[in-house]
Amino acid sequence: MIPNNLANPQEVILTGDRATGPLHLGHYVGSLKQRVALQKDHEQTILVADMQGLTDNAFNPAKVSSNILNVVADYLAVGIDPKQTTLCLQSQLPALAELTMYYSNLVSVARLQRNPTVKAEVKDKNFERGIPAGFLTYPISQAADITGFNATIVPVGEDQIPMLEQTNEIVRKINALAGGEILKECRPMLSKVPRLPSTDGKAKMSKSLGNAINLGASEQEIRVAVKSMYTDPSHLRVEDPGQTEGNVVFTYLEAFHPDQGYVDRLKVQYRQGGLGDGTTKTILEECLQEVLRPIRQKRAEFLDDKGQLIELLKAGSDIAREKTEQVMFDVRGVFGLNIFS
Ligand code: ATP
Ligand code: MG
Numbered sequence: 001m002i003p004n005n006l007a008n009p010q011e012v013i014l015t016g017d018r019a020t021g022p023l024h025l026g027h028y029v030g031s032l033k034q035r036v037a038l039q040k041d042h043e044q045t046i047l048v049a050d051m052q053g054l055t056d057n058a059f060n061p062a063k064v065s066s067n068i069l070n071v072v073a074d075y076l077a078v079g080i081d082p083k084q085t086t087l088c089l090q091s092q093l094p095a096l097a098e099l100t101m102y103y104s105n106l107v108s109v110a111r112l113q114r115n116p117t118v119k120a121e122v123k124d125k126n127f128e129r130g131i132p133a134g135f136l137t138y139p140i141s142q143a144a145d146i147t148g149f150n151a152t153i154v155p156v157g158e159d160q161i162p163m164l165e166q167t168n169e170i171v172r173k174i175n176a177l178a179g180g181e182i183l184k185e186c187r188p189m190l191s192k193v194p195r196l197p198s199t200d201g202k203a204k205m206s207k208s209l210g211n212a213i214n215l216g217a218s219e220q221e222i223r224v225a226v227k228s229m230y231t232d233p234s235h236l237r238v239e240d241p242g243q244t245e246g247n248v249v250f251t252y253l254e255a256f257h258p259d260q261g262y263v264d265r266l267k268v269q270y271r272q273g274g275l276g277d278g279t280t281k282t283i284l285e286e287c288l289q290e291v292l293r294p295i296r297q298k299r300a301e302f303l304d305d306k307g308q309l310i311e312l313l314k315a316g317s318d319i320a321r322e323k324t325e326q327v328m329f330d331v332r333g334v335f336g337l338n339i340f341s
Contacts, residue, residue, distance in 0.1 A: 009041045014151030014186075016047030016090070019067045020057065021207030023074040024215045024289075026196035029255045030157035032078045033189055038155065041270060045149050046075060048313070051090045051097070052142070055135040056208070072309045074215050077299035082312050086322035089313050090145065092275045095321070095328035099144035102331055104137060106173045108168070112136050124209065124265035143167035147174075147183045147331075148324040150316040154186050157235045158194035159204060178334045181326075201230035201248045215291060216299045222297055226285040231277045249280045257287050 015022060015031060023032070038044055048071050053064035072087060080087070090096060113119060118139065122131055134141075142163045146154055147170070154164055164186055172184040195204050198211035205212050213225045229249050235242035244267045245248040253263045266283070269275040302309060334337050 011042060012151045012154045013038050013042050013153050013155065014045040014047065014146050015044075016049045016145060016150040017071055018207070019050045020053045020068055021063075021212070022027045022070040024205055024207065024214050024218055025252075025256075026157065026205035026212065027074075028078060028215060028291075029156045029196055030112055030191055032075070032080070034083065034155040034189060036079040038153075039318060042153075044082065044084070045086040045088060045151075045323075047088055047090050047093075047145055047320075049070065049090045051144070052080065052138055053140045055132060055141075056121075056127075058132065058134070061146070068313070069303065069306055069309045070216075071312055072293075073299045073302040076302045076309075077215065077295045082316065086319050087313055087315050088314040092314075092317040093321050094325050095324035096141070096144045098326075098328050099148055099211035099331055100141045101135070102335065103140050103143055103170050104146060104175075106170055107137075107140055109136070110167075111166070112139060113271050115139055115162045115166060117159050125127075126201075127238050139163045139166045140170070143170045143270040145173060146186050146217060148327050149320070150184055150323075150327060151186050152184050153189050153307070154255060155189040155191070157196075157204070158190065160187055164188050166288075174334055182330050182334055196255060199225050199248060199250075200227045200274050201246065204252050204310055213288070215292065215295050217296070219289060222284055222288050222292060224286065226281050229281065231280070235270075235277065236298050241273040242270045242275070242277075249284050252284055253280070256284075256291055260302040 013035070015035060017027060033045065035046065048068055050064050050068055053067075054061060057063045068089065075087060076082070076327050113136070118136065123133075127135065127291070139162070143166060144296060146164070146167050156161070168185045174183050175181055197203070198205045198209065199213065200211065203211060204207055213222060213239070226249075229252075231247050231249055232243040234240070248269070250263070250267060253266070254260070257263050266275065266280065270280065329341075330340065
């Protein structure tokens, strides 16, 4: 694992997001900022995972199709530069689906059911009675995404660690079958905020749980979200000592405030008593308004020219298609099936 530092320039970076909604503050601190920092010195691909989005939205496909360009606009708004990062669309890279089919033969259903992130999501989505096969197997498709680019570093949030473990198991199986290194193992790159909680503190901030502050949130939406944030329920009066651990306002101040020395002083005061939640929330709201104002504005500008976003994604997908086809050829070769060449 590579905690919170930059990888060496030989590393190949692949990461992505499901097109299930606009991106939020969890993406920003969990992965997007790392990607912006990495793109200058590394080969980096970002995949908009539309097919993976369908694994739990197949009967509401418009949710996925209508969010593809939102996600691209979010990337550009936070500083992803399409000249430095290849932006591509999963459904337009058929080699990834083919790789998924080959890898599926190497993974047991029991192994998929044991994946802790999948387990938690099955519960959240009420899939206990009938899990779509595509959903259960999405870690395999994610292994195809990562290996399809020969990626060695994957900047992700904490929930993705089990996916990377499964990817490496598949890599080892393919390499054992091949008798040599056909695929490379990957490592997660976690940020200093690997799991941003939702404003109620109950879950991870997620597009699908409806608990997110989006990068395009309006001033009013930010205000309302901060006002409703979970703090310390036993901190009733301003003069009472309060807890900062598990207090979402402080978690966000640690994640987003530019002056961490100031945040440390606030924490001391809050623990001693004498600092009210109204004040800490006002400080946080100002900070989030500052962070999101320029992003919201750029995002709206990019969304004004959807044709340009489609062109970008198409050009990146053309580059990505070639890379993934090469890996696909190598993997098919491991199974002795390149009989026409
Ligand atoms: P969905 O609810 O549809 O699964 P999501 O909000 O979980 O959406 P994903 O597209 O699944 O977002 O995740 C994209 C990337 O962002 C992954 O690397 C994931 O770990 C990271 N990420 C998502 N939410 C958070 C969060 N709250 N904190 C840190 N990282 C996050
Ligand atoms: Mg997710």
